[in-house]
Amino acid sequence: MNSEQKEHAGLAETFNKDEDRVNWHDETLWWIRQKRDKSAHNIPEWETLRNTASAIKNHVLSNLHNYLVEFEANAKANGIIVHWAANAQEHNQIVHGILKEHGITQMVKSKSMLTEECHLNEYLAQQGVDVIDSDLGERIVQLAKEPPSHIVLPCIHKKKEEIGEIFHENLGTPAGVSDPQVLTETARQHLRETFLTRKVALTGVNFAIAETGDFVVCTNEGNADMGAHLSDVHIACMGIEKLIPKRRHLAIFLRLLTRSATGQPITTYSSHFRKPRPGQQMHLVLVDNGRSTQLGRPDFRNSLKCIRCGACMNTCPVYRRSGGHSYHSAIAGPIGSILAPNLDMRQYADLPFASTLCGSCSNVCPVKIDIHDQLYKWRQVIVKEGYGNKAKGVGLKVMNWTLSSPGAYHTAGKLGRAVMRIAPFAVNNPLNPWYKHREMPQAPKESFGEWYKKNRK
Amino acid sequence: MNSREQILAKVAANQSATLSLPADVTFTPDGDVLETFKAVALAVGSKLFEVNQVSEIPGMITEQFPFAKRIVSPLPEMAVIAETDLAGINDPHTLKDVDLAILQPHFAVAENSAAWITEDRMGQRIVPFICQHLAIIVPVQDIVATMHQAYERIANADYGFGGFIAGPSKTADIEQSLVLGAHGPRSMTIFLVR
Amino acid sequence: MTVGLFIPCYVDQFYPNAGIATLQLLEKLGVNVVYPENQTCCGQPMANSGYEHLTGKCDELFVDNFSSFDYIVAPSGSCTLHVKEHLHAHQYPEKAKHIRSHIYELVEFLTDVLKVDKLPARFPHKVGVHQSCHGQRGLKLSQMTELVEPFFSKPLQLLNMVEGIELVPLDRTDECCGFGGTFCVAEEAVSVKMGKDRVADHIRHGAEYITGADMSCLMHMEGILRREKSNVKVLHIAEILNAG
Structure with missing residues (x-):
């Protein structure tokens, strides 16, 4: 492996520069997923x-x-x-x-x-x-x-x-x-x-x-x-x-x-x-x-049931649209993302986050590994062990503070919506990853809570 | 501690309390075993012929494989068209120019058209793989429904090497386009004996 | 029966109409609904990012707000699933347990608890149904295409009661839209591509509206639809079930 830290998000972004290729890759693997479905349903x-x-x-x-x-x-x-x-x-x-x-x-x-x-x-x-x-x-x-x-x-x-x-x-x-x-x-x-x-x-x-x-x-x-x-x-x-x-x-x-x-x-x-x-x-x-180590992690030991069929990769909507190399580990895809952190938590800290936790992987797994639940659990372990994304951590701590207090939440909500209405450029800019390829939601004048106060009390 | 002891000790320390082994499951699907076998065999790219007696096969082979220069088979019934003394071969490399091998597996499986064969019926282990074309003889009564029945039949058989073979060798590694004849036989012909 | 209405934070702030429709629909069906005003969030955004250990205060607040109700109903499969699987309160474990076993996503509350068999709704439009993963695979709101099990779909069961609605077929009936919580910004490129593909499936099949039981997926797809200047709109399923 290179000494520079490789991350799934960046490698996937590079893969997505050629959209036709992403479509081709997605459709090829989806076709295999469909063949699997047909066969299983028989x-x-x-x-x-x-x-x-x-x-x-x-x-x-x-x-x-x-x-x-x-x-x-x-x-x-x-x-x-x-x-x-x-x-x-x-x-x-x-x-x-x-x-x-x-x-x-x-x-x-x-x-x-x-x-x-x-x-x-x-x-x-x-x-x-x-x-x-x-x-x-x-x-x-x-x-x-x-x-x-x-x-x-x-x-x-x-x-x-x-x-x-x-x-x-x-x-x-x-x-x-x-x-x-x-x-x-x-x-x-x-x-x-x-x-x-x-x-x-x-x-x-x-x-x-x-x-x-x-x-x-x-x-x-x-x-x-x-x-x-x-x-x-x-x-x-x-x-x-x-x-x-x-x-x-x-x-x-x-x-x-x-x-x-x-x-x-x-x-x-x-x-x-x-x-x-x-x-x-x-x-x-x-x-x-590393297998005997994984065996000693009760939350993750059953990843060792894997029989290497690759079904979780074929069904994974993220794998299909990011390509195997974006996982920068010998075994890519959902199963690779729960096996790799056991081998090197720092190097593969990004992989459990390269998922929407949609759960399709666990459903196709022939030995019923709870892959998406393990992805969630690895996220907790990686953050606790200090290998989480630092910038994201600060944002989430602020968010957590806001959401833990009704007063702060209501003030922040009102303020945020007002900013989005009055000064949309504050959020509609390239520094906001949401806005790169998506419009922000239209901020309504009143929240549900504010409406409820007026209409049901 | 050497690695063996180290690994075993760590495994013993880290494994959970023993979970029970589930009861054996076995399934027998609906549908005719022979018809299923034929449909699946064709689907995986095998060719099928039905004969009444094994003695019909050499003639049919000569017809189907006119180009075959070197034919091998451990079956005495094939002696008219094939070299049958394979057990005496010391170097498997000498089989590199075999055009066709004719073998009789122990039985075949309907759900996937796989045929179970052990090395005593191969002549040499390499035979079913190195030949350009493979033909097998399957009496219809030797077809079982699923892999469950297959392993019941294999049971504790003592063999050095055995395998299931289902169709010609193939690959779809290039853009998922199916190509028959990867490294092993380019074709698989099954003679079903009624 | 008194139901505590849980309106997830982003629905409260950005999609009040989905909340209003949920409330009106439940009231229409004769349910006594209360909205505890000090509610904020279920804690999922933090937990899915690996910060479950920090969500204690969020959890306690949730327990304070909701432990006194017979049922808790939320117009979001994802938040409901999170509460069901991860709500813990050290001081009041029994209260947390009560909530975990009495929280329902709106659709399953209608089909499983109220056992609704008719609705006075009318929505004469072509509609594509988005199966949000946490609702579908987590709460089992409908059968999953991966499994060899009999078909059922609670959202379709309800939508089929709506007069004039035409449900469009899709090529991929239960593929993820790519929202995924913080995934939508952390893995922006893949998230957007997944969303574009999902939206294209609905458009290809003539949908005028995309609906579903999770506003978060719809918010993501709406962002893409609007950027593409599409006329296709998103609506929470409550807004359709409450329409007309």
């Missing part, structure tokens, strides 16, 4: 599935210690080498250590938001390791030298012409080619070569099963499988919250995951990895990086 038991998924995850979080121990024992018995990383740095070192042990300087990686959170690519680049992201969207943003703007749709902010330009510069497609079919085929050829030549493949993990030691990876492209099954060494990285108790619970989660994400009934591939292939090494890195 399942009469949808709300029961959400309730059950939520209860299973709450149960896991309340018994996480034992499930971690159980999962580790089963995974080890299955021949998997298990590592534990307390934080991002240790995670990155573990991955690098495995690569060093095998004398590897090139790796292929399928989608893993955890490695984004840990900034693994940057770390490995510094160690002289070349990482190629194999998910098409991630490959595109990697070539563009940008982070993903969405956890499921990494390059949803890019237009096909821009992607064509990136491919022209990096993969040698002719200038001006922007047909998604042609660009995808180009990426297929380019990445096939990568899959065939990389000896180490890293994947994320969608679900891990305590009972059996299985870990499940879901993709549409088949990139995780292409990497893993051709590799000599498969490294899978997962947050410690990804556990579920039993294999049969996958029925519930797999029914919910993609219907919530994109409206698909299931991803093309839901791969259950359990044992390394003969001759292959399989590593699993269990990563904490």
Whole structure:
């Protein structure tokens, strides 16, 4: 991250300079939200599935210690080498250590938001390791030298012409080619070569099963499988919250995951990895990086139920109109805004305020995280801890004083309305953010209270 | 304390009092399982053929995939058109030029058209992913309604690798335009055996 | 039954007609209404900005003003929800509890407590209904499009009793307008864009009026409509239910 403080409001304002692009971004994501609705409404038991998924995850979080121990024992018995990383740095070192042990300087990686959170690519680049992201969207943003703007749709902010330009510069497609079919085929050829030549493949993990030691990876492209099954060494990285108790619970989660994400009934591939292939090494890195801290915050612990479907982003009217990068954190949108302050309250103090608290996020969440309530609660914590916006704080304290006293309120109200009628320029000016693109309300001569005194007494 | 102990200790200290695991839920939707399967399979981009016997399939494959130079299948019934000795392959990279693979999953699921297959039925783990085209054989009696019935069927099966596969590999990462044939097979053909 | 009328601060100051319509409508329906004159605000602007810990005095004032009524009614879903969820008074916890469980937003008071089944209202115009989030998702005034649950809508139930009204369909029936309290100035760019998009949906479908149960959303949309020199007007739902 840059040393200068980035703030959502400013980044969003920049994004909004191009209104056509905002419309395009909003409509693309709204379309996905509509596909999700259609898919969910096809399942009469949808709300029961959400309730059950939520209860299973709450149960896991309340018994996480034992499930971690159980999962580790089963995974080890299955021949998997298990590592534990307390934080991002240790995670990155573990991955690098495995690569060093095998004398590897090139790796292929399928989608893993955890490695984004840990900034693994940057770390490995510094160690002289070349990482190629194999998910098409991630490959595109990697070539563009940008982070993903969405956890499921990494390059949803890019237009096909821009992607064509990136491919022209990096993969040698002719200038001006922007047909998604042609660009995808180009990426297929380019990445096939990568899959065939990389000896180490890293994947994320969608679900891990305590009972059996299985870990499940879901993709549409088949990139995780292409990497893993051709590799000599498969490294899978997962947050410690990804556990579920039993294999049969996958029925519930797999029914919910993609219907919530994109409206698909299931991803093309839901791969259950359990044992390394003969001759292959399989590593699993269990990563904490703040999760155990979040577990200790009763108001926020259930954010760890998240299964990373991205539905809250697609439905969020603010996300759709500000773009993923305005959240300046690995995970954008409503869920990112309740996860990020746990990692760094100062850096991400603005995010819980980047919401109207409309509540749509909580309604689409397949595991029923009360996202908008947590946004409200984070605001209280951030202000109390002293990370709130100082200028806003002074204004609100004055406002609070006024509103705590009927006398002050009535005087201020009368005065304010008089000023707005007699000297509208005092409020209708560029220093008033309301007035930039909106008219002020027309100040009436008398308030309701004044009218009531005359008419009902 | 090493990281493992540190993490486990912190988790133990911070987790809430144990909340109970909810009762298992299972649902069986209305509607014909086979018809649902067919509709969903077509919707996710698979091609469907219905046959009376497995023995009809090799002929149909030759017709449908005239360009296929290298065909592989662990199924002895496909020996007339395919290499069937896959278990003996040591290096999965040698499968990079497979045009078509023919596999028989354990069963398929109507609600999402996903087929469950474990590595013992793949020949090699990479086979269903590296081939340019994938064909699967599904007897109609091996279709279950939902993922609940699917996991009842999988139960405690012991496998090294298994997966659900639903349709051809695909991506919509470029402006949400659906493109079939991302990194895995460009097409999925399902032979339903009555 | 005596109802304490809570008129939120910005309605009191900027939209007295919405307050007057609320009062007249309740009186028309035979309710004994009292307006405690020392009322100010529910404390939401501070709390939503992270200053809930400073709203003690506001809360105490609210309890002083309203604890003696059978019901408290407010023409604002957002303020009602805030009181329901966050009103606390250290000295009088029982009084605060009484208020929290007896405060109603106007629409739900009409449908759930008074069980109104006809209204003597007439409003021969094309009207778009804005579902304010706190009323809809917080107070559950109507079903939410995200959920797989049966449809209902308390505002529509009432508006359908109004003679001559034509309700226009919308492309996005329950998308947020972007007001969001202090969000409207702190995140000015996104707030305005959300408001413009919402207003455009109503205009596209031929609305002459935009109505809703929260004046704050309507104030924000009115600001945009007037800046765009649109003829479309905003009216609080009480003003339509009390019309004619």
